[in-house]
Amino acid sequence: MRQRSRPVHLVLAAALLGTASTALAAGPAQAAGEPTLTADPLSTWQTDGIVWSLAYAKGIVYVGGTFSHIRPPGAAPGTQQIARTNFAAFDAKTGQPLPCAPAFTGGAGTVRALKAAPDGSLLYIGGSFGKAGPVGRSNTAALNTADCTIAADYKPTVSATVRALDVTADTVYIGGDFGTVQGQTRERIAALRPNGALLPFKATIRGSSIPNDPTSGINAITVAPKLNKVIIGGRFTSVNGSLLGVHALAGLDATTGRVVDAFSGWIPQRSAVKTLVNDGTNFYLGAEGTGGGVFDGRIAGRLADGSQIWKDTCLGATQAVLPYKGVLYSGSHAHDCSDTPGGFTDIKNRQHFLAQSIADKTILPWFPDTNDGIGEQIGPRALTMADGILWAGGEFTTVNDAPQQGLTRFAAAPDTGAPQVPLLHGASGSRGKITLSWKASWDRDNGVLTYKIYRDGVYLTSLDKDSRYWNRPDMSYTDSVAPGSEHRYSLEVTDGTNVSGRNGPVYVTARN
CATH class of the missing domain: 2.60.40.10 (Immunoglobulins)
Structure with a gap:
């Protein structure tokens, strides 16, 4: 595992060799020394399209997106392909593909969200599809991880795309673009039992006063069951008919849907939350701004009281965040982090992966990179940690300047x-x-x-x-x-x- 330099080392180096740029300034001393993974990618299979989501359960990494095939590491596009329709599974240790491969078809034909149940027995799936394997499903489904069959009892009818999922032992939270679930009004978010039964939880999410406003939606959900709290992120300005200072981020009572945290002022206008995750103590988000200079970075907050720990000012839309051993890994296309400790001024080449100290937001020296890739040309879209290996998926077609599409992996060692x-x-x-x-x-x-x-x-x-x-x-x-x-x-x-x-x-x- 790579060790970032400590402030005292910077001082000594500067004394010996001249003053280093302020761009290398570290954060507070208590944050010194967080180790990172190596930046050397492991040999990884590829997709022929976009990876939108990743999840890990019981030794398997599940991949969802918009693709038709996978192919081996190093294989050129269109060669040595194996059919996989918007869903694939890989052995978490070896990285080899597994035969678990139900096709998700119909609708827009895409898988946008994956989340395993706490015990790993079920994998919940969201997207835009009408069939999950051989059976009909309406934009969400569940997979029995033991035998790779589509769960028979979880089959709610959801009226539009599911873009976000989080799961507790007894509740499945879904978010997205929909207006009804099981024929009942549920605007952008709903809660279900593992058997698909609709729960009373209800929160009306809108971007304006117009019902079913297409500009509003949920992109991310993270649940803290011990606090009975669910935090939602997306593109919206109203929750439950009241502004309450809410914009793009809100904390809800996990039973009723009542707003418990408004996070007023956290997310500026023309910025949306794209990703949310928590570690049981803190939660972390990534944002995407529309227009020059609009907030694109990351925020760390406390789950218990909804207070902000830090907020960086990087520009370059953040699509995925993942905390691991004191470090917040992220996928974005950062190009200006000049006001963030350890950051860089505006550069021509976008930096698509970052690692930051959770203690003080300092950008650590971990700089694997991808290109922007295909689709919206965003680069990385999803991250998950599996047995100490960081998996990343997205739109990219290169990693560290070498051809590699859709997927890549990073481990703690070896550093090569x-x-x-x-x-x-x-x-x-x-x-x-x-x-x-x-x-x-x-x-x-x-x-x-x-x-x-x-x-x-x-x-x-x-x-x-x-x-x-x-x-x-x-x-x-x-x-x-x-x-x-x-x-x-x-x-x-x-x-x-x-x-x-x-x-x-x-x-x-x-x-x-």
Whole structure:
């Protein structure tokens, strides 16, 4: 697991080598040292379309989306394909596909939400479809994970797309674009028993005063059963007929649907909540703004009292968040995090994965990346953790600049990527002095790198420096040698595990 640099290390490095950019500033000291996963993707199967949702249960990762086939790692589009219609299952450890493959068809033919029951026995599925495998289902279904059969008793009729799901031991919460469930009015959100029976829970979600307003909807749900609270996110401005300062985010009583947290002022106009998750203590969200400079980042809040812990200011719509061991992983297309600790100013190349300290929102040195991909060209859309491996799905067609469509995975080890070695220069400006100079390298999952200098093939010294791909400070070292002597120098870079190839040699003669 990769360790981010501690503030004291930054101070020492700056003292030795010059002041580092403020873009590398860390957060409060108590947040130092959160480990991240490696940025080196594991070999992963691919899809031929968009992955909208991921879920894990009993050693299996389930994938939902809009696709027709899967194919092996490294296979080019259209080759070595196996039919999978909007749904696939993979062994969580090996990553190999499993035969569990009911087709979800009819409607718009897409799976948008997956969530396993707490005991893993059932997988609840939402989307836009009219059939789940061989049986008719109306935009939601449940799968028996033991034998991959569609559950017979869970078959509610939902009038439009289900985009969000969360599940407790005795309740299934669904959210989306619908106006009725089981023929009864349920605007955008409903609660059901595991057998599909509709519960009295009711909250009317609207984007305006117009019933069934198509601009309003639920994108995300997270439930805290011990607090009897369900938090919803989406694109709306009214809950239960009252504004209450509500915009795009609300906390509801999990039994009645009454508003218990309005989160007034959290989400600005022209911004919508796209993802919600909780860890039993805190909840986390990601937002998508419409228009330049509109809130696109992440917020951490407390479940118990609905208070805000922190809010970042990154631009680049956030589609997925996932907390794991003190780190909040996210999928977005971040391009400006200049006001967030550890962040970057506006850059041409979007950064599609981020890792942040849950303690203080500092952006940690973990920078695997994808392209924007197909569809809406958003990049990553979904994240899930399975046995210590982070699975990511979305619209992308490359990962770390290599072809890879729809799915990828990251583990804690092994770290296999060595930093690139920079170009070394040498000159003698005074008697018996040789100054070597180079630009700092960078690594996808380590902040501080070590630069080892060799003179005449023998190790001379090493220097540490903190860097990122958008901030590669100039570095130098002055060697004292005999006046008039000629020496050859080379440089190698290590992240503590992997060592780059040694560059050079550079030949320099010291002045007399």
